[in-house]
Amino acid sequence: MADQASSKASYKADTLIAEDIDAYLEQHQNKGLLRFITCGSVDDGKSTLIGRLLYDSKMIFEDQLASLEADSKKVGTQGENLDFALLVDGLAAEREQGITIDVAYRFFSTAKRKFIVADTPGHEQYTRNMVTGASTADLAVILIDARKGVLTQTRRHSYLAHLLGIRHIVLAVNKMDLVGYGQQAFDDIVADYRTFAEEIGIEDFTAIPISGFKGDNITTAPSPNTRWYQGPGLVDHLESVELSNTSARQQPFRMPVQWVNRPNLDFRGFSGLIASGVVRPGDAIRVVPSGKTSIIKSIETFDGALDEAVAGQSVTLTLEDEIDCSRGDVIGSADDPPETSDQFEATLVWMGDEALKPGRGYWLKLGTQTVTATVQEPKYEINVNTMDRLAVKTLELNAIGVAEVHTERPITFEPYEESRALGGFILIDKITNATVGAGMLHFSLRRAQNVHWQPTMVTRTDHAALKNQKPLLLWFTGLSGSGKSTIANEVEKRLNRMNRHTFLLDGDNVRHGLNKDLGFTEADRIENIRRIGEVAKLMTDAGLIVLTAFISPFRAERQMVRKMMSNGEFIEIFVDTPLEVAEERDVKGLYKKARSGELKNFTGIDSPYEEPENAEIRVNTVEMTPEEAADHVIAQILPLK
Amino acid sequence: MHRLTHLERLEAESIHIMREVVAETTRPVMLYSVGKDSAVMLHLARKAFHPAPPPFPLLHVDTTWKFRAMYDMREKAARDAGMELLVWHNPEAKERAINPFDHGALHTDIWKTQGLKQALDHYGFDAAFGGARRDEEKSRAKERIFSFRNANHGWDPKNQRPELWNIYNTRKAPRKHNGGESIRVFPLSNWTELDIWQYIMAEGIDIVPLYLAAERPTVERDGLLLMVDDERFPLADGEKPVMRKIRFRTLGCYPLTGAVESEAGTLSEVVQEMLLTSTSERQGRAIDKDEGGAGMEKKKQEGYF
Numbered sequence: 001m002a003d004q005a006s007s008k009a010s011y012k013a014d015t016l017i018a019e020d021i022d023a024y025l026e027q028h029q030n031k032g033l034l035r036f037i038t039c040g041s042v043d044d045g046k047s048t049l050i051g052r053l054l055y056d057s058k059m060i061f062e063d064q065l066a067s068l069e070a071d072s073k074k075v076g077t078q079g080e081n082l083d084f085a086l087l088v089d090g091l092a093a094e095r096e097q098g099i100t101i102d103v104a105y106r107f108f109s110t111a112k113r114k115f116i117v118a119d120t121p122g123h124e125q126y127t128r129n130m131v132t133g134a135s136t137a138d139l140a141v142i143l144i145d146a147r148k149g150v151l152t153q154t155r156r157h158s159y160l161a162h163l164l165g166i167r168h169i170v171l172a173v174n175k176m177d178l179v180g181y182g183q184q185a186f187d188d189i190v191a192d193y194r195t196f197a198e199e200i201g202i203e204d205f206t207a208i209p210i211s212g213f214k215g216d217n218i219t220t221a222p223s224p225n226t227r228w229y230q231g232p233g234l235v236d237h238l239e240s241v242e243l244s245n246t247s248a249r250q251q252p253f254r255m256p257v258q259w260v261n262r263p264n265l266d267f268r269g270f271s272g273l274i275a276s277g278v279v280r281p282g283d284a285i286r287v288v289p290s291g292k293t294s295i296i297k298s299i300e301t302f303d304g305a306l307d308e309a310v311a312g313q314s315v316t317l318t319l320e321d322e323i324d325c326s327r328g329d330v331i332g333s334a335d336d337p338p339e340t341s342d343q344f345e346a347t348l349v350w351m352g353d354e355a356l357k358p359g360r361g362y363w364l365k366l367g368t369q370t371v372t373a374t375v376q377e378p379k380y381e382i383n384v385n386t387m388d389r390l391a392v393k394t395l396e397l398n399a400i401g402v403a404e405v406h407t408e409r410p411i412t413f414e415p416y417e418e419s420r421a422l423g424g425f426i427l428i429d430k431i432t433n434a435t436v437g438a439g440m441l442h443f444s445l446r447r448a449q450n451v452h453w454q455p456t457m458v459t460r461t462d463h464a465a466l467k468n469q470k471p472l473l474l475w476f477t478g479l480s481g482s483g484k485s486t487i488a489n490e491v492e493k494r495l496n497r498m499n500r501h502t503f504l505l506d507g508d509n510v511r512h513g514l515n516k517d518l519g520f521t522e523a524d525r526i527e528n529i530r531r532i533g534e535v536a537k538l539m540t541d542a543g544l545i546v547l548t549a550f551i552s553p554f555r556a557e558r559q560m561v562r563k564m565m566s567n568g569e570f571i572e573i574f575v576d577t578p579l580e581v582a583e584e585r586d587v588k589g590l591y592k593k594a595r596s597g598e599l600k601n602f603t604g605i606d607s608p609y610e611e612p613e614n615a616e617i618r619v620n621t622v623e624m625t626p627e628e629a630a631d632h633v634i635a636q637i638l639p640l641k
Numbered sequence: 642m643h644r645l646t647h648l649e650r651l652e653a654e655s656i657h658i659m660r661e662v663v664a665e666t667t668r669p670v671m672l673y674s675v676g677k678d679s680a681v682m683l684h685l686a687r688k689a690f691h692p693a694p695p696p697f698p699l700l701h702v703d704t705t706w707k708f709r710a711m712y713d714m715r716e717k718a719a720r721d722a723g724m725e726l727l728v729w730h731n732p733e734a735k736e737r738a739i740n741p742f743d744h745g746a747l748h749t750d751i752w753k754t755q756g757l758k759q760a761l762d763h764y765g766f767d768a769a770f771g772g773a774r775r776d777e778e779k780s781r782a783k784e785r786i787f788s789f790r791n792a793n794h795g796w797d798p799k800n801q802r803p804e805l806w807n808i809y810n811t812r813k814a815p816r817k818h819n820g821g822e823s824i825r826v827f828p829l830s831n832w833t834e835l836d837i838w839q840y841i842m843a844e845g846i847d848i849v850p851l852y853l854a855a856e857r858p859t860v861e862r863d864g865l866l867l868m869v870d871d872e873r874f875p876l877a878d879g880e881k882p883v884m885r886k887i888r889f890r891t892l893g894c895y896p897l898t899g900a901v902e903s904e905a906g907t908l909s910e911v912v913q914e915m916l917l918t919s920t921s922e923r924q925g926r927a928i929d930k931d932e933g934g935a936g937m938e939k940k941k942q943e944g945y946f
Contacts, residue, residue, distance in 0.1 A: 021913040029839060033647035102801070104782040105775050107833045114647040116831055128803055135805040258660040263693035271689070273657040273807070302688040312645050314656035314689070327664050351803050365808050368664070424806045433812040435802045 037118040037133045039157035040143030045174045049212035054108050103133045112239040127398040128351040139168035146179045150192045152385045162202050168241050169205035177211040181225040208234050248311040252336040253277030256367035257329045269316035275421035276311045284334035287325045288412045293334050294321040328369040330412040340410040341444030347402050350395035352436030366425035369411050376404040416440035463543030467501045470641050471540035474547045478575030479604050481582040483621045484549040490630030504547045533561035553609040574615035579604050655828040656689040662826050665811040666768040673699040675711040676892045677848050678772035681837050684846050694723035701728045704752035706894035708870050714849045729760035741896040758794045768824045776833045788825045838912045851889045854903040858882035865899035
């Protein structure tokens with residue numbers, strides 16, 4: 001027990017408790033809360049460190065200590081010394097195997113803060129547990145054995161902590177007693193770690209040399225054994241690090257609606273936990289996805305109405321107007337509401353025993369929204385030890401990868417980097433009900449539903465009415481050389497003669513300007529079409545009849561554009577020319593280049609063309625001249641208002 | 642701008658949990674044991690659904706051996722909250738006159754563990770709030786906030802769902818004719834004993850007066866200081882209860898709950914004693930000591946709350 005005496009710095013103010021309990025309570029009443037996670041393997045002394053924190057903060061009582069002493073003698077690994085690890089390894093199986101297999105939450109407090117510690121296992125097969133613990137943590141303590149330095153597991157833990165959005169990293173170089181408290185050993189490890197940290201985007205960290213077993217630099221620093229160390233003790237640092245929840249308040253207001261409180265006809269309140277920002281009576285809000293706006297009437301609580309509520313509070317809001325709003329909706333600030341979409345890129349952590357099945361429907365729960373979602377074949381898996389990207393078909397238990405997620409209807413979200421509350425989600429197996437995955441949204445792959453366009457006074461109907469026409473998007477699709485541009489030009493000429501307001505977007509022309517940054521990879525081709533779709537959408541909003549001539553070989557892309565447009569406005573025109581005919585024409589000499597291998601990914605040669613299945617209009621260029629084809633198109637789209 | 646204190650954050654989290662349960666389950670209930678943790682949980686429920694009363698009933702799984710002061714508090718608390726109070730007595734325990742003096746550990750098992758399962762099945766509750774905290778005991782530290790029980794109410798510690806952020810997976814196998822999966826939900830998981838006391842003080846929550854020291858009739862049994870709360874307490878020939886100034890750190894069946902001698906007559910004095918004391922809260926209870934360190938874990942696997 002001799003070792004323990006050195007660190008018995010009392011961070012529970014015993015004297016104050018004994019002499020002026022009310023003053024102590026006042027102090028404790030106003031403490032903040034810091035949630036952190038400890039990452040390390042059994043051998044790094046993680047449980048010992050947590051046991052030490054609990055012991056030093058006197059969260060361990062005499063009866064527990066007595067049973068600890070007995071257990072230490074029976075199964076402990078520290079000889080005659082107290083085995084603090086036994087305090088925290090809770091489940092019977094863990095005590096027997098001497099390992100920690102689950103997430104356990106521990107509590108201690110000091111004069112300045114209350115702490116919740118997520119204690120999680122460090123082995124790779126417990127990645128899901130660490131991710132779980134990290135999801136609610138503000139800070140991560142990454143343990144390194146001073147004798148071993150930065151190991152594969154250190155990289156894994158750091159990567160996971162960073163992935164889950166933890167911005168405060170503490171590198172606790174443990175077991176300093178076993179390297180003679182040498183500064184060189186410490187400095188080498190820190191330098192080594194810094195190189196790696198920068199690689200994965202960790203901007204800053206605090207390194208502290210400690211001995212969890214002997215108690216050096218746990219509460220205050222420097223310990224007599226590390227006079228060379230200038231920084232804070234571990235507890236000092238935990239007490240003083242600036243909490244991140246202040247930044248959540250500077251973001252725009254968002255509250256996912258959990259429950260509609262309707263005790264009688266006179267009261268209708270919307271209950272939820274404020275995810276970000278501040279709300280006050282009189283604030284203008286918008287309900288997403290409906291886009292309906294109103295004004296905050298009151299913030300109701302059991303303790304009376306509030307003048308203001310901030311991120312982190314559970315409140316009930318009432319609105320000035322009777323508008324539709326229910327569980328799953330998000331109330332956001334009117335001028336800066338969150339986005340909605342139904343296609344995302346996300347990082348997934350697979351937690352199910354059964355591997356991810358791309359294309360299978362899972363329940364996706366994000367905030368208070370639950371929808372059916374499918375995951376596409378992963379773009380890659382991340383090797384959590386080397387950070388290499390691997391090509392994979394699926395994700396197995398504990399694998400982390402990046403994939404597209406599609407939801408059956410649009411959901412309200414924010415990128416995980418900006419909001420854990422609206423960017424983190426879980427996936428649930430529909431048969432077993434198990435939580436099989438966790439995800440972090442990066443961005444929307446397209447804007448599924450723009451509910452928060454700046455409302456304009458002159459509407460699209462007004463624009464169209466003035467032009468005396470119905471806006472349309474005439475989407476010509478077909479092989480290169482099929483005659484899309486020629487026919488589209490002929491159609492535009494006819495429309496122009498009919499006093500219609502038109503605009504023709506041509507593939508080559510767009511690539512000279514708007515899309516000159518895009519190449520011909522699959523992703524770029526999708527983005528090319530997406531941008532054209534967005535531009536066409538704006539032009540139809542302005543009341544124009546838009547004509548486009550792009551190969552647009554994939555059904556999914558054409559479908560994507562169709563979904564952007566209002567019902568009936570998207571007219572798909574299949575310019576049907578057999579490949580032999582198009583190749584024979586070879587107006588631009590491209591088929592020749594493709595055949596010779598000079599041109600890669602050429603549609604029809606080494607890249608497929610997916611014919612439309614239900615095109616509104618089909619023109620056969622073998623049977624029709626371009627003029628006849630144009631007349632046919634015009635006949636099909638009449639009347640034009 | 643207002644910076645949230647740890648109590649405000651805990652309160653917000655508990656309220657969020659309760660609203661999730663109400664929104665996503667069909668028939669929730671709040672297990673109400675009349676103790677200080679139950680008192681805080683009930684108070685939080687009133688806050689969560691204000692101005693409506695909490696949209697679920699209170700359920701007390703009674704053993705008929707609670708302190709009389711607890712029965713008084715039970716009625717008052719339900720009335721104040723405007724909630725329905727359900728009291729369940731295991732008919733088998735009643736019939737066989739199971740009691741703590743003659744039946745020892747069997748008393749808790751039959752009245753409470755079996756009684757709880759019966760009550761949940763009888764009313765068809767699919768989610769039950771409980772006031773357990775993770776700081777109470779080692780196996781609780783690893784239990785989820787949403788803890789799933791199979792149709793036999795058993796807990797499988799190795800098959801718990803990961804709980805990320807504040808997203809709770811409340812999906813469960815549908816109830817078949819003889820009960821399906823149900824959820825035990827612990828909204829106070831992240832509270833500590835000190836948090837509970839501070840919150841009681843800050844919010845002026847009514848608690849059973851037995852938590853405060855007063856002169857009460859006592860006898861000693863097996864190292865425990867017991868209060869003679871009614872005439873059912875068997876006294877040895879010539880034995881007379883002794884008046885002592887005592888209070889209780891935890892409340893259960895009076896013949897099984899040890900008192901501590903104390904001068905703490907106010908809440909802050911109770912907290913003062915608690916902070917300066919050197920034994921943990923559950924020490925006054927016999928239940929944790931069974932079968933070494935794994936006593937509670939084993940009980941929970943069998944369906945104890």
